[in-house]
Amino acid sequence: MIKVFLPLAEKIENHFYFLRSYMDKANMRTNLINYISLTLLITFVSAFLSFLFALLFLPIFVKSKFLLLFLQIFLPLMVALSSFLLSIFYPINKAYSRNTNIESVLPYVIIHLSSIVRSGVPPYLAFKILSRFKEYGEAGKEFERVVLNMDNFGMNFVVALRDIASKTPSRRMSELLNGIANTTIAGGDLKSYLEYIAERTLVEWRGKRQRYIQRLSTLAEIYIGVVLSSPLMIVSLLSIMALISPKIAGLTITEISALVIYILVPSISIGFSIFLKTTEVEI
The missing domain is CATH 1.20.81 (Receptor-associated Protein)
Structure with a gap:
């Protein structure tokens, strides 16, 4: 399957030449063209599977036609983009992880x-x-x-x-x-x-570990303020707005609240966890 994307990988190789040094630092035993081909394959497969999911299963859970159409277009694009970016940043993340270790x-x-x-x-x-x-x-x-x-x-x-x-x-x-x-x-x-x-x-190294502990304390306070407190404030605000208008941009208050709770908050939490993982100091 990877060979199918080799011609395209060879054409765009120059745009990702910067990955070569990160692949060396990550101790990845493959060449750049093969890795780009694998990235394209992962992107295509993830986009196709997410499109099937959006087409077959989302209508069961989402009743709003506007929201359904939006998700059927947005979800495959976001999954494909996320898969592509994760694959591109994998050597970089692995190199930084090796550096920390x-x-x-x-x-x-x-x-x-x-x-x-x-x-x-x-x-x-x-x-x-x-x-x-x-x-x-x-x-x-x-x-x-x-x-x-x-x-x-x-x-x-x-x-x-x-x-x-x-x-x-x-x-x-x-x-x-x-x-x-x-x-x-x-x-x-x-x-x-x-x-x-x-x-x-x-x-x-001892100085670096001490600075990391201090920064972690600051980030914990930010996390509590942004991730834990903000959703409560947003839901409270939406409840007040529901008294004025039942819909915002074609979406009901319940649907907006669901987007905040099930998409926005988990996304921020995942991003925060990834940030901590990439900046941690091993002890």
Whole structure:
């Protein structure tokens, strides 16, 4: 099915070229054209299924002809657009998610790496050891990518480090890998460098976590005010307006209230949850 959309994907590839770097950072093992083809397939299927739902099932629940016609047109378009945007933003979100995961464990990874190197283990073997620790999550996978570059593609240690440094979503991981590469080339003291980087990264992460907790407190107050209080005020206002006019823009007060309760409020809540997920600091 994906092959059906390959010609169209090749034509619009240049418009989505920015996704290539995010796909590298997200560690997605597919090329850009295939991913665009998959996105188009998902968009088409979701639009078709939502159109069938709107055509066959909405008349059972919606009695207003105006609202029914609006939903039968609006729902498939919104589902298709949402599916397309979610697919496009998936690599971006995954890259940011990997960045969060990497930076949350990076100070401990560096300390562990420093301990292994201090014992006299060569850096390549130290990377190979750390890549086997599943507890380090995405940080361990970045070390595994360095090892794969050397084992499968024949890169030397420095080239493998710089290749992954250009693809990792974490700025601090990139600095670490480039720093190790530069220290190796210069013949510097790798142990001292790792100890310094570990201490600095740990301090920065603690500060970032503290700022996140403070911001979360502010966002909680906003959520209570906007998502919990506003619908009550809107429903109260609509109840008063019902005494003046039974309909607004062709919709009854009951239908408008249903739109607010079943569409607007859940949409805001979902958006708020996604925002928190993309900005969270893992502990």
